[in-house]
């Protein structure tokens with residue numbers, strides 16, 4: 001059995017670079033560029049990196065064999081916001097991209113990007129934000145109508161805001177607040193699913209460093225529309241036999257997943273994953289002493305299911321690093337990144 005060395009520092013560096021690159025669903029060019037460059041820099045012979053018409057990255061690595069092609073997928077798109085309305089007082093009403101709780105973004109710093117590329121800072125605040133003015137402001141439900149963006153500019157009318165170049169439909173990026181703590185915890189928004197993209201990168205790097213190639217040709221779709229349900233619906237060869245979707249394991253009350261192992265999802269909101277491929281991944285983890293947690297994610301869907309619903313015929317499984325407080329201020333640990341990376345590398349070699 002080949003020894004593999006997993007290069008944690010480069011995985012974490014790449015992850016932080018992605019976390020600091022804004023990429024709400026619908027705004028993918030910058031982050032796809034970041035990911036494309038990282039895979040190019042691996043300088044793997046026989047690695048083909050292309051972009052699909054819709055902007056996803058399609059990375060193909062020729063394997064020892066090609067009679068049972070495999071797929072991997074993870075997504076770069078994240079939660080975010082759009083400008084919904086420019087209010088007469090110079091505040092912005094917001095439209096959510098992806099599904100989350102409004103209170104998960106309360107008081108978060110944001111960057112508003114205009115169509116011509118100007119950027120302005122601001123904050124998501126409740127309309128009734130000050131306890132000195134509004135009695136019971138804390139009891140107000142947090143929803144679209146009770147929340148707004150305050151722009152850090154001298155604006156007090158819609159005309160003032162439009163003079164900055166801001167218009168309905170502009171993207172609003174949530175500050176990721178990425179922080180790597182010395183004991184291995186990583187705290188940030190958007191670990192879903194940039195942590196998994198970093199794991200795929202780490203697995204490719206581990207094979208490269210060991211002078212190995214995948215047992216079967218593998219196509220990795222680094223998707224840009226997962227949070228809205230159709231990320232990896234396209235991009236794989238028609239004769240694909242297996243697809244391992246890599247996305248966060250849901251950590252929290254009642255869950256078996258944690259931040260220190262590889263998560264293997266048996267079933268989620270879209271039903272069970274493929275029994276044989278899931279079983280093989282669990283056996284691989286056991287053979288290589290990789291800590292893993294089987295689990296069910298009740299209100300969750302993945303690009304594996306997007307592929308199936310689009311007519312994909314391959315077996316599909318879902319693995320990924322454990323993420324606490326998903327779609328809020330998320331957290332994982334480097335142990336989870338390493339074990340997920342290791343599992344992916346062993347899968348590619350198997």
Ligand SMILES: [Zn+2]
Pocket residue numbers: 075192193226247248
């Ligand atoms: Zn995800």
